[in-house]
Amino acid sequence: MNSIILLSVLGLANLFLGFLRSNRLLLPAAMLMLAVVFGVNLIDWNAGAQTFFSGMLVIDNFSVAFTGIVVLTALVLLPFSQKYVRDGEANLAEYYSLLLFSLVGAIMMVSYNHLLMLFLGIEILSVAMYVLAGSDKRNLRSNEAALKYFLMGAFFTGVLLFGMALVYGATGTFELTKIGEAVLIPANASLTPMLYIGMLLMLMGIGFKVSAAPFHFWTPDVYEGTPTFFTAFMSTVVKTAGFAAFLKLLVQAFPAASAMGIWLPTLTAMCILTLLIGNVGAVAQTSVKRMLAYSSVSHAGYLLIALVAFNGQLQGASANGIFFYSLAYSIATVAAFGVLKLVSDSRGREDYNGLNGLAKTNPLLAFVMTVAMLSLAGIPLTGGFFGKFFIFSAAVENGYIWLVVFAVVMSMVSIYYYLRPIIAIYMHDADADSAQPVYVSSFQSAALLLLALLTIVLGVLPGLVSGIL
Amino acid sequence: MLTVLLLLWPLAAALLLHFFKGRAARVAALGAALIEFVLAAYAAVLFSNNNTGQLSFNHDWIASAGINFHVGMDGLSLLLVLLTAFLVPIILLASFRRNFENESVFYALVLFMQTGLIGVFTAQDAFLFYFFWEIALIPIYFLAGVWGGVNRSRVTFKFFLYTIVGSLFMLAGFVYLYFQTGPAANGLAAHNSELASFYNLNLPAETQSWLFWLIFAAFAVKMPIFPFHTWQPDTYTEAPAPATMLLSGIMLKMGIYGTMRWLLPVVPMGVNQWQNLVLILSIIGIIYGAIIAIRQQDMKRLIAYSSLSHVGLMAAGVFSLTQIGLQGASIQMLAHGVNVVGMFFIVDAIERRTGTRLIPDLGGLTRQAPVLTVCFLVLLLGTVALPLTNGFVGEFLLLAGVYQYNAWMGAVAGVTIILGAVYLLRMFQRVMLGPDSAHTATFTDLTGSELALLVPLIMLVFWIGLFPNTFLHLSEGSVMSILNEVVKR
Numbered sequence: 041m042n043s044i045i046l047l048s049v050l051g052l053a054n055l056f057l058g059f060l061r062s063n064r065l066l067l068p069a070a071m072l073m074l075a076v077v078f079g080v081n082l083i084d085w086n087a088g089a090q091t092f093f094s095g096m097l098v099i100d101n102f103s104v105a106f107t108g109i110v111v112l113t114a115l116v117l118l119p120f121s122q123k124y125v126r127d128g129e130a131n132l133a134e135y136y137s138l139l140l141f142s143l144v145g146a147i148m149m150v151s152y153n154h155l156l157m158l159f160l161g162i163e164i165l166s167v168a169m170y171v172l173a174g175s176d177k178r179n180l181r182s183n184e185a186a187l188k189y190f191l192m193g194a195f196f197t198g199v200l201l202f203g204m205a206l207v208y209g210a211t212g213t214f215e216l217t218k219i220g221e222a223v224l225i226p227a228n229a230s231l232t233p234m235l236y237i238g239m240l241l242m243l244m245g246i247g248f249k250v251s252a253a254p255f256h257f258w259t260p261d262v263y264e265g266t267p268t269f270f271t272a273f274m275s276t277v278v279k280t281a282g283f284a285a286f287l288k289l290l291v292q293a294f295p296a297a298s299a300m301g302i303w304l305p306t307l308t309a310m311c312i313l314t315l316l317i318g319n320v321g322a323v324a325q326t327s328v329k330r331m332l333a334y335s336s337v338s339h340a341g342y343l344l345i346a347l348v349a350f351n352g353q354l355q356g357a358s359a360n361g362i363f364f365y366s367l368a369y370s371i372a373t374v375a376a377f378g379v380l381k382l383v384s385d386s387r388g389r390e391d392y393n394g395l396n397g398l399a400k401t402n403p404l405l406a407f408v409m410t411v412a413m414l415s416l417a418g419i420p421l422t423g424g425f426f427g428k429f430f431i432f433s434a435a436v437e438n439g440y441i442w443l444v445v446f447a448v449v450m451s452m453v454s455i456y457y458y459l460r461p462i463i464a465i466y467m468h469d470a471d472a473d474s475a476q477p478v479y480v481s482s483f484q485s486a487a488l489l490l491l492a493l494l495t496i497v498l499g500v501l502p503g504l505v506s507g508i509l
Numbered sequence: 510m511l512t513v514l515l516l517l518w519p520l521a522a523a524l525l526l527h528f529f530k531g532r533a534a535r536v537a538a539l540g541a542a543l544i545e546f547v548l549a550a551y552a553a554v555l556f557s558n559n560n561t562g563q564l565s566f567n568h569d570w571i572a573s574a575g576i577n578f579h580v581g582m583d584g585l586s587l588l589l590v591l592l593t594a595f596l597v598p599i600i601l602l603a604s605f606r607r608n609f610e611n612e613s614v615f616y617a618l619v620l621f622m623q624t625g626l627i628g629v630f631t632a633q634d635a636f637l638f639y640f641f642w643e644i645a646l647i648p649i650y651f652l653a654g655v656w657g658g659v660n661r662s663r664v665t666f667k668f669f670l671y672t673i674v675g676s677l678f679m680l681a682g683f684v685y686l687y688f689q690t691g692p693a694a695n696g697l698a699a700h701n702s703e704l705a706s707f708y709n710l711n712l713p714a715e716t717q718s719w720l721f722w723l724i725f726a727a728f729a730v731k732m733p734i735f736p737f738h739t740w741q742p743d744t745y746t747e748a749p750a751p752a753t754m755l756l757s758g759i760m761l762k763m764g765i766y767g768t769m770r771w772l773l774p775v776v777p778m779g780v781n782q783w784q785n786l787v788l789i790l791s792i793i794g795i796i797y798g799a800i801i802a803i804r805q806q807d808m809k810r811l812i813a814y815s816s817l818s819h820v821g822l823m824a825a826g827v828f829s830l831t832q833i834g835l836q837g838a839s840i841q842m843l844a845h846g847v848n849v850v851g852m853f854f855i856v857d858a859i860e861r862r863t864g865t866r867l868i869p870d871l872g873g874l875t876r877q878a879p880v881l882t883v884c885f886l887v888l889l890l891g892t893v894a895l896p897l898t899n900g901f902v903g904e905f906l907l908l909a910g911v912y913q914y915n916a917w918m919g920a921v922a923g924v925t926i927i928l929g930a931v932y933l934l935r936m937f938q939r940v941m942l943g944p945d946s947a948h949t950a951t952f953t954d955l956t957g958s959e960l961a962l963l964v965p966l967i968m969l970v971f972w973i974g975l976f977p978n979t980f981l982h983l984s985e986g987s988v989m990s991i992l993n994e995v996v997k998r
Contacts, residue, residue: 360573399655419673420643426571429636429684433574436684448681452674459666466655467662507573 041092041099043081043107044147051140058133063125070136074115081107096154102354103151105363105509106284110146113276113370114139119487120378121269123385142168146281155204155214158285166193172270173262185265192258200245206238216292223296236302239294243303250282252344253314256337263333272377275336276370283343283362295352308348314341319453328380329390331457335416339369342431345447349434355509357434364430364506368423368498372415375491379409386478395461397470401477404485406465411492417458418451423498511552512564512580512631516624518545523620526613535605538616542598549594556587562633575693575701579633585839585987589630589766592846596758597623602962603854604751606861609656618648622755629763635683635702646672649755653748661747668744675730682723707775708994714778721779724772732764732820735794745813750857757816758850762842765823774994787828792922794821799928808856808866811936818925819845825922826907832992834910839984841903844973851888851966858959863948868936873945878954882941884963889937891970893930899973
């Protein structure tokens with residue numbers, strides 16, 4: 041709760057800092073704020089479940105852990121906005137404030153106990169994202185991205201809301217645990233069609249936010265058009281918060297066998313489709329950014345496996361899998377988008393060939409990109425490997441061997457497109473016009489090194505964070 | 510603890526190497542590798558010859574999942590750790606003659622790879638084994654991909670894809686096995702991934718039958734066994750000489766070792782079921798590799814195919830499931846490591862002097878280089894398996910093992926010695942002897958440092974050939990206990 045209040049206040053403060061017309065101050069201020077929020081959030085660790093707003097929000101270890109991921113992601117992402125500071129971007133204070141506010145939404149999504157809070161959280165997060173997607177105002181693609189994201193997003197928000205209304209109609213409550221109880225009451229049996237249609241509509245709504253197929257279609261275009269800095273935020277924070285919310289919904293509102301009989305096959309089908317579309321789609325891309333967009337779809341697929349391997353708790357293999365995977369994925373994705381942003385700022389291109397010869401001009405960028413790609417591909421020594429390992433283990437434990445075999449085949453496909461940047465970086469020479477080193481400030485170098493280090497630490501000592509839930 | 514030191518020292522050295530530039534990096538890397546060799550030798554001194562795991566270290570790694578950082582050595586592991594620690598300094602020394610870009614990174618990757626290799630040979634926990642198995646892959650991919658020949662990006666891509674697909678299947682197999690085990694010793698997890706627990710599983714025969722292929726996929730690609738070998742000749746040819754030496758000298762042994770340690774005793778019934786098929790594939794590989802080797806014009810490619818042929822024989826010996834066959838594979842791993850590294854070095858030495866490794870372009874080199882001729886001949890005869898050399902001991906035992914299993918198979922596999930003599934002696938004859946070529950006049954003999962590198966290899970050729978018991982004793986206990994696990998059920 042402290043982190044929500046603090047973030048809202050600090051977001052406002054940040055807006056006022058904008059009046060000082062001093063961009064230099066904004067970045068360190070925003071980073072300091074996030075660092076403070078990260079620390080304050082940890083105070084609630086192991087403090088037991090605390091409820092707020094008549095039980096509409098619950099802060100427990102689950103929400104603290106996921107809040108930690110989203111705040112940390114935003115914190116390590118901020119250094120890559122340095123170009124805005126340098127270019128004297130007029131609206132920088134607003135961007136930062138929107139980021140802070142959207143984090144408030146993300147935190148509400150991971151700690152809601154009431155569907156209203158879920159809805160508010162998703163909207164707070166999404167509205168900020170609609171604006172940020174279009175923040176490159178003079179770029180047609182950015183405008184297109186914002187419009188597409190907004191129209192689709194608004195539509196699926198409607199779907200989500202409709203689902204909630206139906207669930208409320210069937211159970212008479214918005215509270216997660218009470219929905220869970222109401223589902224079990226035999227007298228409600230005649231209302232089950234309404235309940236389950238509502239439930240499925242909610243799955244669609246959240247599925248859209250985390251870009252799970254078949255509701256992923258907006259992802260490549262929106263990710264490509266959105267300025268890279270915000271794409272990174274979109275593909276990490278939104279996904280992490282979305283999956284935490286997803287798990288919470290299923291565990292607390294629909295754990296009943298009868299409900300599971302409906303959502304489990306639905307999610308399994310979505311999972312297979314997402315893995316297939318994400319991985320096969322990424323193979324065909326020529327732009328690294330679009331490849332990363334499809335790869336983010338495919339990672340939604342891996343995370344869905346953890347939901348399919350449902351154990352009815354906010355702890356244990358399934359929750360731990362989502363937690364570790366989201367963390368490893370967020371760090372690697374920020375690193376990948378960070379490098380991509382620096383390269384495209386300097387060389388003006390986002391395709392694979394734009395990375396050519398990076399090993400010679402910028403060994404650090406080359407190294408970090410390599411670590412990020414290996415982590416996303418799930419190669420050992422990186423956090424991504426243990427993310428996949430935990431999720432696959434959870435699925436095998438629940439008897440989904442066939443699903444794991446399919447996912448393993450899909451990750452073999454993914455190696456093809458994750459190796460392409462590495463091949464470009466190390467094995468192709470740069471064109472004459474792009475042989476200049478990419479500009480990286482020492483601050484950004486430090487951030488990149490930290491991200492690579494975190495990825496490797498997660499890959500060597502996963503015990504540090506695995507199993508804390 | 511010593512085992513952990515053996516693992517960490519090359520890693521630490523690889524990291525520290527970034528503070529050195531140019532020549533200093535070479536010397537530092539060599540120094541680090543020599544220290545590693547001393548450590549390994551010290552481990553051999555401490556080692557008391559019985560078949561239990563020794564010098565072991567066991568600590569929680571992922572406590573909540575019952576996965577341990579458990580390393581230790583028995584005779585077989587020690588043999589391969591010694592081989593690795595012996596060959597890495599040689600390989601480093603061999604690369605001194607070439608100037609690589611970003612030397613410190615190059616040598617750091619070689620040392621990093623050593624950590625992975627030693628980890629593979631000492632891991633006693635399935636997931637730790639897999640972890641090191643993949644760690645060994647990453648540096649070699651970059652070594653071959655960044656410093657390799659013209660087609661490197663295509664070839665190394667294929668190599669990476671093949672090996673990673675194989676190892677993912679192995680991982681899937683391990684995950685399945687993991688869920689069949691009992692609670693971990695620390696009491697926190699419901700399962701554990703200790704090698705010993707895998708040995709104690711009594712799985713039904715049908716399960717073992719498909720598990721066999723999941724696990725064997727990784728080993729079959731790594732060795733490689735026909736028909737999983739298509740990455741190998743191209744990769745060996747395109748990779749820079751030191752990477753080729755690492756691949757053929759040590760990395761290939763990961764497959765044989767993995768089969769002996771992580772396949773035979775884990776799914777014995779599966780092994781019994783598929784033994785015949787794998788033996789046939791191995792023997793096809795022996796003949797196929799040898800016949801293609803005869804047709805090669807490129808020396809490096811020729812040795813790559815001969816390596817394919819030899820590894821086929823090793824696999825056949827292992828799958829004969831006889832003591833003599835497994836012992837033969839153990840000693841042949843050493844012998845092949847020594848010989849093939851020596852041969853690749855000689856080819857590299859010739860290429861550096863003449864700019865070519867195509868057999869038709871060469872000839873009459875012996876007139877200018879008598880010392881090189883002698884060294885080449887010794888290593889070549891070792892590979893051909895002439896009595897008194899290391900190759901003879903290994904191949905004799907291997908063939909005896911295969912013969913014990915099935916006399917016809919033994920007879921067909923035995924052709925390898927004849928074919929080996931054909932392609933290797935032909936190569937020697939046409940390159941070193943024969944009419945003078947354009948390169949004869951300018952050719953120079955081995956320098957002192959090159960000789961210093963070859964002398965230890967040649968000494969080992971004779972040591973293993975004349976006193977094989979030094980090494981056979983080490984592996985005997987391990988081989989016996991592996992076979993006991995296999996026949997127990």
